[in-house]
Structures are given as structure tokens and as C-alpha cells.
Amino acid sequence: MTTQAKTGRTYNYEITIGRSSVTGESFRTPMALSLGRDNEIYVLNRTTERQVLGHRVCRLNLAEEFLGDFGQRGEEDGQFIWAFSVACHPDGRVFVSDEWLNRISIFSREGQFLGKWGSKGSSPGELNGPAGMVFESDGNLLIADGQNHRIQRFTAGGEFVSTWGSFGKGDGQFNYPWGINVDDAGNVHVADWRNDRIQKFSPNGDFLMKFGSSGNGEGQFNRPTHVAVDSDGDIYVTDWGNDRVQVFDSEGSFVDLWTGNASLSTWGKLQLGGNTAFWEQRASVPDMAEKEKKFREPISVQVDAENRIMVLDGRRDRIQIYRKAS
Amino acid sequence: MSEKDIALMAHLMRRAGFGASREELERRVANGYEATVEELLNPEQQPPWEEDLARRHHIGARYGNGLPETQGWWLQRMVSTKRPLEEKMTLFWHSILCTGNAKVDHPQTVQVQIEMLRRHCLGNYRELLGDLSRDPAMIIYLDNRDNHKGAINENWGRELLELFTMGVGNYTEDDVKEASRAFTGWTHKPFPPLYPFQRYFLEFEYKPDDHDDGEKTFLGQRGRFNGDDILDIVVRQPATARFIARHLYNFFVADEPHVPAWPHTPPRDGAAVNILADAYLQSGYDMRSVMRALFNSDFFKDESVHYAKVKSPVEVVVGTLRLVEDYITPKPGIDALVTQAGYMGQMILNPPSVEGWHAGKEWINSGSLSSRVNFVAERVGDTTMPGVQNIINRLATESRMSAPDFVDGCLELVGPLTIGEQARAALIAHVEQGGPLSRDTEEQRSDFARRTGRVLQLIAATREYQFA
Numbered sequence: 001m002t003t004q005a006k007t008g009r010t011y012n013y014e015i016t017i018g019r020s021s022v023t024g025e026s027f028r029t030p031m032a033l034s035l036g037r038d039n040e041i042y043v044l045n046r047t048t049e050r051q052v053l054g055h056r057v058c059r060l061n062l063a064e065e066f067l068g069d070f071g072q073r074g075e076e077d078g079q080f081i082w083a084f085s086v087a088c089h090p091d092g093r094v095f096v097s098d099e100w101l102n103r104i105s106i107f108s109r110e111g112q113f114l115g116k117w118g119s120k121g122s123s124p125g126e127l128n129g130p131a132g133m134v135f136e137s138d139g140n141l142l143i144a145d146g147q148n149h150r151i152q153r154f155t156a157g158g159e160f161v162s163t164w165g166s167f168g169k170g171d172g173q174f175n176y177p178w179g180i181n182v183d184d185a186g187n188v189h190v191a192d193w194r195n196d197r198i199q200k201f202s203p204n205g206d207f208l209m210k211f212g213s214s215g216n217g218e219g220q221f222n223r224p225t226h227v228a229v230d231s232d233g234d235i236y237v238t239d240w241g242n243d244r245v246q247v248f249d250s251e252g253s254f255v256d257l258w259t260g261n262a263s264l265s266t267w268g269k270l271q272l273g274g275n276t277a278f279w280e281q282r283a284s285v286p287d288m289a290e291k292e293k294k295f296r297e298p299i300s301v302q303v304d305a306e307n308r309i310m311v312l313d314g315r316r317d318r319i320q321i322y323r324k325a326s
Numbered sequence: 327m328s329e330k331d332i333a334l335m336a337h338l339m340r341r342a343g344f345g346a347s348r349e350e351l352e353r354r355v356a357n358g359y360e361a362t363v364e365e366l367l368n369p370e371q372q373p374p375w376e377e378d379l380a381r382r383h384h385i386g387a388r389y390g391n392g393l394p395e396t397q398g399w400w401l402q403r404m405v406s407t408k409r410p411l412e413e414k415m416t417l418f419w420h421s422i423l424c425t426g427n428a429k430v431d432h433p434q435t436v437q438v439q440i441e442m443l444r445r446h447c448l449g450n451y452r453e454l455l456g457d458l459s460r461d462p463a464m465i466i467y468l469d470n471r472d473n474h475k476g477a478i479n480e481n482w483g484r485e486l487l488e489l490f491t492m493g494v495g496n497y498t499e500d501d502v503k504e505a506s507r508a509f510t511g512w513t514h515k516p517f518p519p520l521y522p523f524q525r526y527f528l529e530f531e532y533k534p535d536d537h538d539d540g541e542k543t544f545l546g547q548r549g550r551f552n553g554d555d556i557l558d559i560v561v562r563q564p565a566t567a568r569f570i571a572r573h574l575y576n577f578f579v580a581d582e583p584h585v586p587a588w589p590h591t592p593p594r595d596g597a598a599v600n601i602l603a604d605a606y607l608q609s610g611y612d613m614r615s616v617m618r619a620l621f622n623s624d625f626f627k628d629e630s631v632h633y634a635k636v637k638s639p640v641e642v643v644v645g646t647l648r649l650v651e652d653y654i655t656p657k658p659g660i661d662a663l664v665t666q667a668g669y670m671g672q673m674i675l676n677p678p679s680v681e682g683w684h685a686g687k688e689w690i691n692s693g694s695l696s697s698r699v700n701f702v703a704e705r706v707g708d709t710t711m712p713g714v715q716n717i718i719n720r721l722a723t724e725s726r727m728s729a730p731d732f733v734d735g736c737l738e739l740v741g742p743l744t745i746g747e748q749a750r751a752a753l754i755a756h757v758e759q760g761g762p763l764s765r766d767t768e769e770q771r772s773d774f775a776r777r778t779g780r781v782l783q784l785i786a787a788t789r790e791y792q793f794a
């Protein structure tokens with residue numbers, strides 16, 4: 001599939017990775033994805049409370065190779081209750097935020113538990129519902145401190161560096177911020193979730209711009225969860241409550257809107273395997289391919305160095321990958 | 327503000343909701359009984375449930391893939407809603423027009439049905455029946471997808487007449503067959519399998535080629551009836567009015583015998599049922615009008631029906647959580663609380679049969695009673711809970727320091743609850759055994775809180791606490 005946006009940009013759908021299951025080469029109710037070294041992808045899964053082993057980080061690559069997983073539900077070291085986001089440090093370490101335990105857990109690239117930090121509170125350096133995270137190029141970690149309605153910057157070791165924002169609707173204020181990302185210039189983009197908008201800040205937290213309002217029209221959002229920026233400055237937003245992804249230029253002007261183009265993944269084909277009942281059931285649905293294409297609660301988005309846009313399709317347990325061709 | 331007014335308001339809030347704190351009762355009494363009834367009857371005037379926050383924290387539970395999170399989603403809503411009658415009415419309809427996931431095996435579709443019931447909960451019953459007949463969960467549950475032209479399946483047609491509208495004794499076997507013919511071709515569209523990308527929403531489909539368009543005779547009327555014609559006929563029957571009225575009396579006023587006994591057992595209060603049936607017919611099947619008649623009636627306010635219903639397990643769980651103010655905002659563990667209600671005999675979204683749950687005294691057996699008491703005792707004994715702290719602070723503010731005064735204060739603040747004199751004397755003796763109550767020092771204040779929690783636990787074990 002090729003999407004020709006009104007502004008002349010061209011996007012090609014490339015591949016779908018994933019399938020739905022609690023363990024093994026699969027995802028279940030994924031929350032976030034992060035790009036690691038050597039084109040590795042880390043996907044954080046929440047699943048349900050009873051599915052203890054499903055609270056995990058999956059490690060895979062673009063060749064659809066499943067490289068392993070780590071974590072489970074619980075309060076012990078290396079475990080999660082309400083795991084929210086995953087972020088890969090430039091040195092390869094993997095950081096996971098837990099909005100219930102108010103802590104950041106640190107793992108090696110292969111998933112060995114290395115440490116944790118974080119405590120509940122509202123003072124600078126304390127956390128209340130840590131949500132999205134992203135590493136800056138210098139190795140500092142930005143956290144959308146959800147229920148404190150602010151952004152906080154820490155060293156990778158957990159030392160508080162700086163903070164900005166407060167609860168509200170004004171410029172630089174937040175209402176349950178969720179996803180956070182940085183562009184090539186180091187500017188910070190935040191999915192200001194309950195304000196239905198994206199805000200952009202300079203690296204030191206100065207407000208630069210905002211766009212979006214509540215609704216389901218072009219340029220409007222229903223609880224946007226995440227944001228990413230490509231090398232041209234174009235901005236991709238997972239418009240979670242509207243089951244779509246929207247694209248904006250660097251000024252925040254609407255460019256394009258995607259409702260999904262997924263196809264049956266390799267892992268999915270393996271899951272269906274020789275189960276003829278599943279194949280027959282699929283064949284009985286007249287618009288199966290169209291149904292299968294669509295996003296359902298896309299929740300996280302990242303862009304890699306080759307302008308591949310990876311959309312974590314939250315309630316379909318898969319990643320839809322697009323590439324910007326021009 | 328008299329204790330009698332408080333008691334009446336508490337009765338209303340137990341039945342039209344899941345109970346209320348003393349502060350809420352006092353506020354509502356000051357506002358007036360009829361004004362409170364109108365507020366309850368018009369839930370859209372209250373703030374909506376913060377569904378987005380529930381979605382954020384209970385990620386994946388809305389239209390869940392599995393049953394427990396889908397059940398937890400509704401329980402969270404019942405605990406934290408500011409529109410209690412909306413949820414109570416939805417629970418009522420779920421208890422009557424029930425569908426069980428054990429057969430449907432598609433939790434999100436059952437949840438969609440619950441949302442449909444909520445949408446219509448205080449609306450027009452004919453419209454509710456119209457959407458229910460098209461509801462994919464119901465179509466699966468009562469086999470209407472297997473109801474074909476020339477090869478009828480009577481399950482939906484029979485239960486529509488027997489359990490959803492008129493009740494046994496008011497129609498014939500031929501009427502069942504003719505109603506079933508009228509609903510041939512009412513099915514759902516094919517849907518994808520669960521794997522590999524989770525479930526998809528189910529959609530109603532009418533297949534004209536599979537519909538028996540022939541002439542039918544139903545309840546003495548002839549015509550080439552389709553399903554909607556059958557609904558038009560049944561909804562206006564006096565038998566339907568009485569049947570729904572008796573269900574409402576049973577759910578909101580006082581326990582009745584189970585539905586199968588109704589043809590042979592007169593209603594506990596036939597005049598009350600007639601009042602409700604008249605309201606149903608005169609209003610054109612408008613449930614808001616019927617409920618207004620119910621809550622403002624003398625038979626509802628009469629003290630003889632206060633605490634005349636055994637609390638359902640959902641009322642025990644939700645009422646207790648609201649009392650102690652736990653889970654007012656989302657937190658982990660809500661799915662497990664659904665299981666607690668299950669231990670007491672009620673798993674929402676999964677009733678035991680199309681008859682729903684056998685309520686009243688049948689909620690109580692040796693196993694369920696201990697589950698009920700333990701559940702409540704564990705929570706009211708937790709003095710860190712905001713609702714328990716409110717009770718402690720209120721007792722302290724009112725200087726309820728003598729043992730009888732302290733016990734009576736606890737009873738007032740969890741109900742008000744009137745218990746037998748023997749039970750009250752035992753509670754007083756328990757307090758006296760612990761020595762004088764005081765709050766002069768930090769240690770005494772801590773002891774006061776602990777003893778309050780203990781008395782609340784003992785109250786939870788009384789017979790009276792099990793009634794609504």
C-alpha cells in the first residue's frame with residue numbers, strides 16, 4: 001500500500017509484526033515500544049492482572065525474530081504492577097516505568113535486572129504515576145510524571161536534574177501527560193493526554209508550540225497517547241481514542257491521517273497454523289482483509305533512522321510499520 | 327433533620343444505588359426526598375463516569391479480551407459512578423434480560439450488551455426490547471442464529487415471552503412457535519476468530535432470505551409478522567406490565583419468590599404491583615415514569631420493607647467499597663473483587679442460567695455467608711480506608727465516648743442500622759471489655775481507631791447488615 005498525503009509526502013506500508021498471546025513470540029495489551037541498538041525493538045506488555053507472565057518486555061528485531069522476554073507481574077525486583085513505558089538508553093540498557101509502584105526498573109539489553117529507583121511524591125525528583133519516558137542524546141531520562149502533571153529530567157542513575165509543568169490547560173501545563181519524545185534538535189514533544197493536544201518544548205523546557213483539540217476531525221484528538229518526530233521534522237501522533245494515527249508537519253499543521261493497513265503477520269500465520277476452523281472462520285467474513293487492516297487503540301509510535309514509522313497497535317497486539325518514501 | 331428522615335433516605339440510596347455515607351445522606355435529606363428521586367432518575371444531570379481514566383489505568387479492560395477484566399471494568403464503574411441508579415437499573419436489567427459469557431464466549435460483546443442496557447435503563451421498554459432482539463450476545467445466548475426459515479429454534483421466542491415480557495400462563499405453545507417464526511433471519515454477521523489479533527465487535531444482521539414471511543397467528547392476532555411486530559404486541563400486554571412490575575418490586579422493594587413460582591404464588595403486595603403496572607402502561611412503557619412511581623410510593627417508603635431484601639453479592643461488594651471509599655479511583659485488584667462476589671454467588675456477566683440469579687434467601691448459605699462477612703469485615707476493619715477514617719472522625723467529633731453511645735454511633739454511620747437488642751448489648755459489652763474510650767493521647771487515638779474498626783467488623787457480622 002502507498003499513501004499519498006495531500007502535501008506530497010508518500011508513505012509505504014511495509015509489514016506487520018506480532019500476534020496476540022500472553023507468552024512466547026507475541027504481545028498482549030502492549031503499552032509502549034522503544035528502539036534499541038542494532039535495530040532491536042523492545043515492546044512492553046501490560047496484559048491483565050491474572051496473567052502474571054504476560055507483564056513483560058519482549059525483545060525482537062525487524063526481521064521478525066523474537067529474541068526473548070523478561071519481567072512478570074509483582075512487586076519484587078524486575079517485576080511490574082502497572083508497567084507503563086519502556087525506553088532504551090544509548091548504551092543499550094532498558095528502562096521500564098511502573099505507574100503504580102512509582103519506580104523505574106533497569107535491565108540489561110538481554111533482560112537481566114540491574115537496579116531500580118524512584119519514590120512516590122510530588123516534590124522535585126519524586127514520582128506519581130510515571131508514564132512515558134525517553135532518553136536524550138546525552139543519556140538523561142525525561143519522564144512524563146502523569147499524576148503530577150509535569151515533565152521531569154533525571155540522570156540514568158535516578159538523580160533529579162530539572163522539571164517543568166503543572167496541572168492545567170495553559171501553555172506548558174499538562175493534564176495527565178502520557179507519551180514523550182525528542183526530535184533531532186533535542187526539542188521535547190509531549191502527548192498532553194487529557195488536554196487532547198501535543199506540546200513542544202525546547203530542551204530546557206521552554207514552551208514552543210502546541211496543536212490539537214478535542215474531537216475526531218482532522219487535527220483533533222481523543223486522548224493522544226504518544227508522539228514521534230522524523231528526520232524532516234514531521235510529527236506522528238497515536239490518536240488512541242479515535243483508533244488512528246495522525247501526521248503533522250513541524251509547525252503542527254495537519255498532513256495525513258491513517259486508519260491502518262495491517263496484514264496477517266508471519267507470527268500470526270504460525271498461530272493460525274493448521275487450525276482449519278480458524279481459517280474457515282476468517283474466510284466466512286466478507287470484509288476480513290479490511291477489518292484486519294485497522295488500528296485499534298494505537299498506543300505508541302517511534303521513528304527510526306531510516307524514517308520507518310513503527311506504530312504499536314495496542315488492542316491488536318502488533319506493530320504496523322510504515323516507511324516515509326518522500 | 328430527624329433520624330426517620332435519614333433512615334428513609336438511607337433506604338432509598340440502598341435500593342436506588344449502593345448505599346451512601348452519613349454525610350451524603352444528610353446532604354440529600356436537606357435537599358429533600360423527591361428532589362433526590364428526581365436527581366437519581368435523571369443521571370445525565372450528574373457528572374459522567376471518568377471512563378478515560380479507567381481506560382488509562384485498567385488498560386485493555388474496556389471491551390476486554392477476557393471475562394475477568396471485563397467484569398472488573400463494570401465493577402469499577404459501579405463503585406465510582408456518580409450516577410448510582412443508572413448502574414443499579416443496568417444491574418436490574420442484566421438480572422432479568424440476562425446473557426452469560428459461559429455460552430457467548432465473547433466478553434466484549436457481552437459488555438456491549440451491558441452498555442445497551444445502560445443506554446435504555448430508564449428509557450422506553452419497547453425500544454430496549456428492540457435493541458435486545460438485535461443484540462449479538464443475546465442472539466448467541468438464546469440461539470436465534472440457529473432460528474431459520476422452515477427450521478425454527480424456539481429458544482429466543484420462548485424466553486422472550488416467558489422471562490422477558492409476559493410470564494408463564496399468558497401464552498400458548500403455538501404463540502411460542504409463531505413468535506419464533508417471526509424472528510427467523512435475525513442473526514449476526516460472521517466475525518473473525520480470536521487469533522491472531524484479538525476479538526472484533528459483532529454486528530447484527532437481518533437476512534431476508536432466511537426470514538419466514540408467511541402469515542402468523544400470535545396472541546389471537548393475524549398477520550405476516552416480523553420480529554418488531556411481535557415486540558409491539560407483547561410490550562402492550564397487561565401481563566407484561568404486571569410481569570415487569572413484579573420484577574421491579576422484587577428487585578427494588580422486597581424479596582419475592584423466584585419467577586417459576588409466580589404463576590402459583592400471588593405477589594407479596596398485589597396493590598403495589600398494580601400501581602407499577604399501571605404506570606408502565608399509562609406512560610407508554612417509560613421506565614423513568616415507572617421508577618418515579620415506585621420510589622415516591624407509600625409502599626416503597628413503608629418501614630416494613632426497609633431491610634426487607636437480602637443484599638445481592640454485588641451490593642455487598644460495591645456497597646462496602648463505597649462505604650470505605652476504596653477503588654473510588656482505579657487501582658490494581660479490581661478483577662479479584664469480582665471473584666469475591668463470585669464466591670458469594672454472583673458473577674456478573676455470567677449468570678447461572680437465563681433465569682438469572684435466584685436471589686433473596688438463596689443468596690445465603692454457610693459458604694456464601696462467611697464469604698460475605700469476611701469480605702466486609704476485612705475492609706471496614708482497615709482503619710486506613712478514607713471512609714472508615716470518616717466514621718472514626720465523626721465519632722470523635724460527636725464525642726461518642728460511652729460504650730452505648732459509641733455502638734449506636736457506629737450503627738448510625740454504617741446504615742443507619744437497627745439491630746436486635748441482644749446483638750446491641752453484645753456489642754456494648756465488647757466495648758466495655760476494652761475499657762473506657764478516650765482520645766486524649768496519640769496512643770488513645772490510635773486505640774480508638776482500632777476499636778472502631780473492630781466494632782464495625784462485628785456489625786458486619788450481624789444478620790441485619792446482610793439486608794438492604
